[in-house]
Amino acid sequence: MIRRPLTRVLGPLALALSLLVSMPALAAPDGVFDIVAPFEIGGADPSLSGFIFQRMEIAETLLEVDSEGRPQPGLATAWNVSEDGLVWTLPIREGVRFHDGTLLTAEAVAASLEKARGKPGVLERASIESLSAEDGAVVIRLAEPFAPLTALLAHFSTIILAPSSFADDGTVKDIIATGPYRLTLFEAPQRLAVEAFPDYRDGKPAIEAATYLAAGRGETRTLMAESGDADLAFQLDPPSVARLHANDAVELLKVPLPRVMQLKVNAGLPPFDTAEGRAALSEAIQREGLAAALLRAPGTGATQLFPPSVEAWHDKGLTPLATDPEGARQRIKAMGWTSGAGGILEKDGEPLRLRLLTYADRPELPLIATALQDQFRQVGIDVEVSVTNSSSIPAGHQDGTLQLALAARNYSLVPDPFVTLLGDFQEGGSDWGAMNWDDPAFHKAMQALLKASDAGEQARLRGEITAILQRDLPVIPVVWYEQTAAVTKSVEGARIDPFERNFGLSGMRWKP
Numbered sequence: 001m002i003r004r005p006l007t008r009v010l011g012p013l014a015l016a017l018s019l020l021v022s023m024p025a026l027a028a029p030d031g032v033f034d035i036v037a038p039f040e041i042g043g044a045d046p047s048l049s050g051f052i053f054q055r056m057e058i059a060e061t062l063l064e065v066d067s068e069g070r071p072q073p074g075l076a077t078a079w080n081v082s083e084d085g086l087v088w089t090l091p092i093r094e095g096v097r098f099h100d101g102t103l104l105t106a107e108a109v110a111a112s113l114e115k116a117r118g119k120p121g122v123l124e125r126a127s128i129e130s131l132s133a134e135d136g137a138v139v140i141r142l143a144e145p146f147a148p149l150t151a152l153l154a155h156f157s158t159i160i161l162a163p164s165s166f167a168d169d170g171t172v173k174d175i176i177a178t179g180p181y182r183l184t185l186f187e188a189p190q191r192l193a194v195e196a197f198p199d200y201r202d203g204k205p206a207i208e209a210a211t212y213l214a215a216g217r218g219e220t221r222t223l224m225a226e227s228g229d230a231d232l233a234f235q236l237d238p239p240s241v242a243r244l245h246a247n248d249a250v251e252l253l254k255v256p257l258p259r260v261m262q263l264k265v266n267a268g269l270p271p272f273d274t275a276e277g278r279a280a281l282s283e284a285i286q287r288e289g290l291a292a293a294l295l296r297a298p299g300t301g302a303t304q305l306f307p308p309s310v311e312a313w314h315d316k317g318l319t320p321l322a323t324d325p326e327g328a329r330q331r332i333k334a335m336g337w338t339s340g341a342g343g344i345l346e347k348d349g350e351p352l353r354l355r356l357l358t359y360a361d362r363p364e365l366p367l368i369a370t371a372l373q374d375q376f377r378q379v380g381i382d383v384e385v386s387v388t389n390s391s392s393i394p395a396g397h398q399d400g401t402l403q404l405a406l407a408a409r410n411y412s413l414v415p416d417p418f419v420t421l422l423g424d425f426q427e428g429g430s431d432w433g434a435m436n437w438d439d440p441a442f443h444k445a446m447q448a449l450l451k452a453s454d455a456g457e458q459a460r461l462r463g464e465i466t467a468i469l470q471r472d473l474p475v476i477p478v479v480w481y482e483q484t485a486a487v488t489k490s491v492e493g494a495r496i497d498p499f500e501r502n503f504g505l506s507g508m509r510w511k512p
Contacts, residue, residue, distance in 0.1 A: 031510070033210040033491070035503055036221050037234035040189040040214045044172040047119045049188070050156035055502050056194055056212055057205075059159035059177035062090055062109065062138070063150050065415040067498055068311055069258075071150035075104065075160055075178065076138065079153075085145030085451060090153075091137045097199050098162035099182040106133035112160045113138070115170055121157040122414055125422065145451040147458070151416035156501075180205045180506040190214050206509035207491075218363070225250055225486040232494070232503060236484045237363055238296040250486040255496040256309040258412040259481040260302055261368060264393065264405040267474060268436030271335045271352075278473040282321050283328035284379040285372065291479045294367050302477035304470055306417065309498060312459075313417055315466045321477065328379040337380075345380035353382040358406040359390040368478065369406045394431030407432060408481065412499045421465070422446060425474065434474040442468045 035056075042048030046059070053059040064074040071079070076090035096104035110133040117123045117131065127143035140149070152158065162176040175183045180200045185193035193211045198204045213230075215221050222240040225233035226247055236244070244250055263281070271277035287301030303320035306313040332345055332352070340346035344353070354376075358369045369385045376383045383404070386392075396402030409424070409432060411417040424433025427443055442465065449461040469475075487494040493508040 031208050033207045033231045033505065033508070034213070034224075034229065035210060035232045035234065035505075036213045036215050036224050036230040037503075038214065038216050038218075038221070040216070041186075041192065043188055044175060044186070045119070046116060046159050046161070046172070047121050047157050050159045052192070052212065053175055053177065053179075053183075054156040054159055055500070056192070056210070057179045057181050057502050057506050058175060058183055058194060059161065060179050061155065061158050061160065062113075062153040065151075065154050065499055065501070069412070069415050069417075069499060071154065071415075074154065075109065076153075079150060081453070085147070085453065086142045088140040088142070088149060089134075089137050090140070093201070094136075096178050096201050098164075098178055099176045099197055100162055100164050101199075102162060102164070104160070104178055106136050106138050108163055109133070109138050109160050111163060113158060115161075115166065116158050118170075119157075122152045122155045122419065123158065125419060126152060147450055147452060148414075148416045148418050151414045151419050154415050154501075155413075181210065184209075185211075205506040207505055210505055222486075228488070230486075231488040231491065233486045234483075234503065236486060238294075241484050242296065244486045247486075249489060251489050251494065253485045253487060253494060253496050254482050255498050256300070256307050257410075257481045257483050257498060257500070258306065258310045258417055259408055259410045260305060260307075261365070261406065261408050261478045261481065262302075262305075263372075263476040263478060264397075264402070264407060264432065264435060265474065265476060266403050266435050269354075269403055270347075271332055271337065273436070274335070275472045276331055277335065278476065280328040280331035280379070281376075281381075282473055282476045283324040283331070284375050284381070285321075285476070285478060286323050286375055287321070287479060288323075290368055290371055294371060295364060295479060297479075297482050300480045300482060302480050305466065305475075305477050306411070307480040310411070310417060313462055313466060315463055315470075317463075318467065318470050321470070325375070325379050332380065339380065342382075343380055344377075344382045351382055352380060353384070354403045355384045355386055356404040356406060357386050357388055357392050357396060357402065359392070360387055361390055362408050365406055365408065372406065372478075397429070397431050397435055402435065406478070409475075415499050415501075418449065418462075422450075425469075437472065437474040439468055439472060442472075 041052050061074050062076040064072040066072050075093055077093050078091055080089045092106045092109055110131050113131050126146040126149050129141045129143050132139050165172055165174050165176045167173045180197055181194035182197045184195050191213045195209045196205045218237045218240055221233040224230035265272050291300040292298040304318050308314050337345040337347045340351055344351045358365045360366055366387045373383045373385050393405045411420045424430050427438055429435045445461050445464045452458045483496050485496055491508045492511050495504045
């Protein structure tokens, strides 16, 4: 019998009620830590659900990242790169055991990575010629240098699985990995359970067992936190945060993320086919008002693409994006537009009228889009907001009909934002990045950064890249995101990973 996902069988409200009704059955005995988050489990394959196996600390990657996004050893103890940047050697940690008791070896790691390389994923970004196991190390040979390979080897799609995880045809049949927790229950797309792995190399974690439940509605997650049916409720909306502030049983956690709410602009559409026109659009945005009033997160108005928490890519020397509605109107008028009916700017009898696409997957997006509609009207731009499916944005990019789009872009899907920038601002543009914008100096700096190994040169190139993005505004930053969660006060050591790689389970313990 095929189990259909609950979301296809029930409406959203019915789903929320069904989850709440089923909670007593899910509710774990004392000592079990229950997590609820919005992310459905797509299946056993890491290319689909590696993120949840990583977040629940079931599986690990060759390399890790620290809280600043810097690469760190993982299942590999180091990474050594040849002078020409083409050969990477990663010695494999000794004495590590998979959850089935077998030892981690370079051969097992290479085989797991080869299977990941055969599927759509981040490893496609690097021109890998071969993967091999040599003298206790994994050796990766590239056709051309790719400096951010460390970030790819920390991505969830490259988690290392034991040989026994795979069926004869190469498909994943079990999740047998090396993390501090091992899988005990797997019911995609909604839930799984784990228990502490007694043979973990850093010692058995203090939290003995945990469960994970995917609940897409924020109201459901908030109710579970309030009732005590969830020990950690992840990704809360502003109204929920306000409610939970009054709950003495939970602690609210908050951390800035490398995720940005931004406007995607069709830079082939007058007057936004010039940096001057896009600057006018930016000046119309009252960022801090949006952040404080609608997101209840003062100080998150995006004055440049990356927030201060992304130290490598945030440039304190950049002139911040500012609000100047009158200046915005005058910029556009200087390009030949004049005031028309209702104060809307027009040229050759055509009013400056645009359609802005956004989506409701993130409930804050339609709210911000409606506020932007009013702010743009104040400077003479008539904007129609269309709340549709997120797929409409890449579709509009591909067929050339997109004018404006408001989206949340996560620059930490791969731990080094450079990898996402490479895709978003490639020559010719991309679905979620630039549209009808290209800059030769920008592309030259990006290619140079791909090959740069000197830290000073890397910093200089990052500065050049961010300065061009700030000057030309191929996408316009609106607000920076903060991740929020509610955790029971029955534990200590809870934290939010700013790169969203784990829920912090192994770092927590029950209070005495």
